[in-house]
Amino acid sequence: xxxxxxxxxxxxxxxxxxxxxxxxxxxxxxxxxxxxxxxxxxxxxxxxxxxxxxxxxxxxxxxxxxxxxxxxxxxxxxxxxxxxxxxxxxxxxxxxxxxxxxxxxxxxxxxxxxxxx
Amino acid sequence: xxxxxxxxxxxxxxxxxxxxxxxxxxxxxxxxxxxxxxxxxxxxxxxxxxxxxxxxxxxxxxxxxxxxxxxxxxxxxxxxxxxxxxxxxxxxxxxxxxxxxxxxxxxxxxxxxxxxxxxxxxxxxxxxxxxxxxxxxxxxxxxxxxxxxxxxxxxxxxxxxxxxxxxxxxxxxxxxxxxxxxxxxxxxxxxxxxxxxxxxxxxxxxxxxxxxxxxxxxxxxxxxxxxxxxxxxxxxxxxxxxxxxxxxxxxxxxxxxxxxxxxxxxxxxxxxxxxxxxxxxxxxxxxxxxxxxxxxxxxxxxxxxxxxxxxxxxxxxxxxxxxxxxxxxxxxxxxxxxxx
Amino acid sequence: xxxxxxxxxxxxxxxxxxxxxxxxxxxxxxxxxxxxxxxxxxxxxxxxxxxxxxxxxxxxxxxxxxxxxxxxxxxxxxxxxxxxxxxxxxxxxxxxxxxxxxxxxxxxxxxxxxxxxxxxxxxxxxxxxxxxxxxxxxxxxxxxxxxxxxxxxxxxxxxxxxxxxxxxxxxxxxxxx
Numbered sequence: 001x002x003x004x005x006x007x008x009x010x011x012x013x014x015x016x017x018x019x020x021x022x023x024x025x026x027x028x029x030x031x032x033x034x035x036x037x038x039x040x041x042x043x044x045x046x047x048x049x050x051x052x053x054x055x056x057x058x059x060x061x062x063x064x065x066x067x068x069x070x071x072x073x074x075x076x077x078x079x080x081x082x083x084x085x086x087x088x089x090x091x092x093x094x095x096x097x098x099x100x101x102x103x104x105x106x107x108x109x110x111x112x113x114x115x116x117x
Numbered sequence: 118x119x120x121x122x123x124x125x126x127x128x129x130x131x132x133x134x135x136x137x138x139x140x141x142x143x144x145x146x147x148x149x150x151x152x153x154x155x156x157x158x159x160x161x162x163x164x165x166x167x168x169x170x171x172x173x174x175x176x177x178x179x180x181x182x183x184x185x186x187x188x189x190x191x192x193x194x195x196x197x198x199x200x201x202x203x204x205x206x207x208x209x210x211x212x213x214x215x216x217x218x219x220x221x222x223x224x225x226x227x228x229x230x231x232x233x234x235x236x237x238x239x240x241x242x243x244x245x246x247x248x249x250x251x252x253x254x255x256x257x258x259x260x261x262x263x264x265x266x267x268x269x270x271x272x273x274x275x276x277x278x279x280x281x282x283x284x285x286x287x288x289x290x291x292x293x294x295x296x297x298x299x300x301x302x303x304x305x306x307x308x309x310x311x312x313x314x315x316x317x318x319x320x321x322x323x324x325x326x327x328x329x330x331x332x333x334x335x336x337x338x339x340x341x342x343x344x345x346x347x348x349x350x351x352x353x354x355x356x357x358x359x360x361x362x363x364x365x366x367x368x369x370x371x372x373x374x375x376x377x378x379x380x381x382x383x384x385x386x387x388x389x390x391x392x393x394x395x396x397x398x399x400x401x402x403x404x405x406x407x408x409x410x411x412x413x414x415x416x417x418x419x420x421x422x423x424x425x426x427x428x429x430x431x432x433x434x435x436x437x438x439x440x441x442x443x444x445x446x447x448x449x450x451x452x453x454x455x456x457x
Numbered sequence: 458x459x460x461x462x463x464x465x466x467x468x469x470x471x472x473x474x475x476x477x478x479x480x481x482x483x484x485x486x487x488x489x490x491x492x493x494x495x496x497x498x499x500x501x502x503x504x505x506x507x508x509x510x511x512x513x514x515x516x517x518x519x520x521x522x523x524x525x526x527x528x529x530x531x532x533x534x535x536x537x538x539x540x541x542x543x544x545x546x547x548x549x550x551x552x553x554x555x556x557x558x559x560x561x562x563x564x565x566x567x568x569x570x571x572x573x574x575x576x577x578x579x580x581x582x583x584x585x586x587x588x589x590x591x592x593x594x595x596x597x598x599x600x601x602x603x604x605x606x607x608x609x610x611x612x613x614x615x616x617x618x619x620x621x622x623x624x625x626x627x628x629x630x631x632x633x634x
Contacts (some may be wrong), residue, residue: 003230003231004232005125006229007126007229009126010210010229010230013133013232017137022359022360025178025179025181025359027357029179029181030321031187031368039186039189040186040187040259040355041259043440053138054322057204059267061272062434064275066277068275070244070277073278073281073282076282079289081288081293081294083288083292083449084292102442105434105439114431114434
């Protein structure tokens with residue numbers, strides 16, 4: 001547990017440094033906002049409409065496939081750790097596991113879900 | 118208990134100082150190396166050989182006005198630089214930087230925290246890197262930022278799977294998740310001190326790791342989120358002053374972090390000649406290896422043009438992912454056959 | 458040691474507070490952020506329980522993947538992200554009844570399990586009655602169990618993931634047409 005304590009101290013120290021530099025910069029820098037300065041950037045024009053443009057829903061499909069493969073990778077970590085003891089047996093199991101998933105990526109490929117248009 | 122906290126505190130200060138200095142000089146190194154690659158000389162006015170340039174930059178950014186556009190979501194906007202910087206920093210918590218030593222009668226582990234799940238911790242922290250970008254893109258209220266944010270997060274998650282898979286090969290050989298043990302397994306007493314480095318057993322794994330690491334840190338040739346010519350710097354378009362600086366430092370911290378983890382996994386970490394004779398020389402070897410990784414990064418930046426977005430996604434899913442899976446299985450087979 | 462106690466209470470308060478924020482905040486993006494905070498503090502509780510692998514998996518899968526998926530869904534649904542939304546609709550009564558029943562069921566389950574189940578041959582009990590020490594490297598023992606004793610469930614997981622992937626692709630394609 002003490003190992004995680006060190007991580008915790010590290011996080012707080014990191015946040016502390018960031019906040020400290022922000023504070024220091026706040027004391028040093030000029031503050032002079034006015035309307036024209038605070039307009040969002042849009043190629044030197046006044047912004048048109050909201051920032052909410054319509055996105056390609058392919059981003060979402062990729063995120064879905066990513067979640068599935070992320071779960072798979074997480075399973076691989078404990079497998080790799082015990083691999084030395086279990087050897088061939090574990091390898092066969094993992095080949096089946098990945099083989100089934102590979103069928104999935106093959107399917108996605110054939111259906112064109114991995115194609116970016 | 119108090120002793121543990123003090124020891125951790127000292128190490129935290131040391132690591133933080135090293136990382137921040139490293140980030141500062143990584144910017145200098147990048148400008149200098151890219152300069153020379155392009156037949157320029159790079160920064161040269163501030164101090165000898167321009168060595169004080171990072172300090173000049175820091176002071177300049179400190180004195181810049183912090184412009185917060187009217188349309189931003191203030192709370193999230195303020196949170197984003199922090200969220201992008203902290204995960205970059207956290208990776209260094211588990212990177213070992215030397216042989217265990219005795220300092221003033223205390224046994225000191227030369228790693229901030231020797232977690233059992235070391236490399237899994239790194240992988241988990243890397244997966245958080247997306248948030249800084251998503252938050253910045255969303256809160257800025259600008260089309261470019263949002264577009265950059267979404268693109269960037271899609272890119273990062275696409276390469277994250279292969280990033281994780283490229284590490285598995287090493288783990289299959291080493292059978293441990295602790296970075297400390299990984300480094301110890303790469304030790305060698307012979308004159309060929311590098312003979313046990315995992316890079317020789319995992320050449321494809323190392324290549325995949327480096328490729329995915331570049332994509333994860335949004336560097337050229339995978340720097341589409343920033344794509345200054347189309348997205349005017351993407352997710353940090355609306356940031357200025359120190360908030361912008363945080364993104365900037367975060368990016369370099371990330372680069373150094375993946376370099377350090379890569380050096381630890383594939384090139385023996387702090388192992389090198391004389392680590393047993395001279396105390397603390399491990400830090401130097403690790404720094405040298407990180408320097409080489411960083412140099413490759415910058416070299417690639419100076420050489421390669423940017424990918425198109427569809428090429429990037431295709432490459433990630435159709436080339437890297439199958440290759441990484443194949444690498445894992447072949448490594449497994451080799452281990453079972455006893456060829457390693 | 459008193460410290461884990463304090464840390465536990467901080468994490469517990471953060472978990473519950475952020476969970477409440479998930480269902481009360483008006484902006485759906487902020488709800489998602491509160492959910493991330495909630496998932497994070499649960500990972501912290503896992504670490505306190507020495508379940509390091511579970512904590513890492515929690516951060517990796519829930520915070521790093523599932524929450525990203527949600528944020529994508531919010532971002533891709535235009536006109537949703539920046540608007541204030543109502544967090545309840547006319548079915549609020551039904552929802553309350555269901556959640557109270559669920560909560561009661563969970564509490565009953567925890568209570569009963571706590572009392573009852575102590576397996577005869579191994580002496581292993583669940584919840585806080587567990588005796589004995591943790592293995593030093595619990596990722597390794599987890600992997601060992603996954604590969605030997607729980608081999609079939611492990612392989613079935615891959616079929617489940619495959620089904621999820623095919624489902625996702627089919628749905629996404631239909632949407633486009």
